[in-house]
Amino acid sequence: MNFIKTALFGAILTGSMSAAFADIKIGVVTSSSGPVAMVGIPQKNTIALLPKTLGGQTVRYISIDDASDPTASVKAVNKLIKENNVDAIIGPSGSPNVMAVIGTVAKAGVPLLAPVGTSSAVLPMDAQKKWVFKTTQNDDLIASALIQDMVKRKIKTLGFIGTADPYGDNWNKVVTSLAAKNGISIVAKESFQRQDTSLTGQALKLIAKKPQAILVAAPGSSAVTPQTALYDRGYRGQMYQTHGAALDQFLKMGGNKVNNTILAASLMLVIDEIPNSNPSKAVALNYMNNYKKLYGSYPATFGANVYDAGLLLEKAVPIALKQAKPGSLQFRQALRSALENTKNLAGTQGVYNMTPTDHSGFDQRGRVMITVSNGQWKLLK
Structure with a gap:
């Protein structure tokens, strides 16, 4: 009888662990065609270099091309949220595209890692923009x-x-x-x-x-x-x-x-020309060399903005996993909080120190x- 109880408990525990370790799903929206393609292509290419696991769990990247169209960006983000139940989204490539989707991700409570230039994606901070994190310099x-x-x-x-x-x-x-x-x-x-x-x-x-x-x-x-x-x-x-x-x-x-x-x-x-003492040099070289091995040429810096999104998730996901399961609102909330508290993370272009009012996090090293x-x-x- 004790053996049966132990076996049943083990089966229940194994089932619980399997549920807890469901795949993490990350949406990626890029403008790999259209007027912003020079920005979007290296970003799409960089998906292959993103972490294969996050917090010890398998991660699935779901990529959509918005053809540089903000309206298509909104449709893509809605699809990723409603049909794919993603835990976070990287993208879109263009500033107008990101501004168009902020309301959508905020309403759904999905963290958005935006690889765009304009600081208006995160400033001034408000209830909607608190869901957006920018992987470029303000x-x-x-x-x-x-x-x-x-x-x-x-x-x-x-x-x-x-x-x-x-x-x-x-x-x-x-x-x-x-x-x-x-x-x-x-x-x-x-x-x-x-x-x-x-x-x-x-x-x-x-x-x-x-x-x-x-x-x-x-x-x-x-x-x-x-x-x-x-x-x-x-x-x-x-x-x-x-x-x-x-x-x-x-x-x-x-x-x-x-x-x-x-x-x-x-x-x-x-x-x-950058000294080896710069905390971002080794990270940048690793990305650049791996990209060149895969595609035969070095990437534009815009691709690095997507790579850094992967680094931010790699640090934040293990923290969020301690609080909730992937696929749940609670996990996305915990992930948002973990991203907001990122400290001293060396990326390809600078060091990230996020705060509740600074969702870019770069200083002069950026x-x-x-x-x-x-x-x-x-x-x-």
């Missing part, structure tokens, strides 16, 4: 470095051109505020659509105001068009770019027209000053 961290460089170069007048979407809009706000505090006057502001192929009108208006420098706030390939338009019409002032331009295609598409550009961005662009010299990224010295 705009003000990058912008403050650019403004500091302008002050050092005694630049007093600045032109601004950005995308007519949340990315460009937030950069406009951040730069306007920082410039005013540092005695820099923004003498002209222009905007454009990411898919625009001709920016002659905007370029001529900017040049007419004779700014000493111009800042372009645009992600991916859209960062190139304003700068080449300005160059073709004779502008030779100092050009600045945001971390949205941090991809090798910027160099290839821009050619000699983007030489001497200055940006603050990921150390991955100049990894060979940026380096870079310039374009003879078609190559170089540390700015």
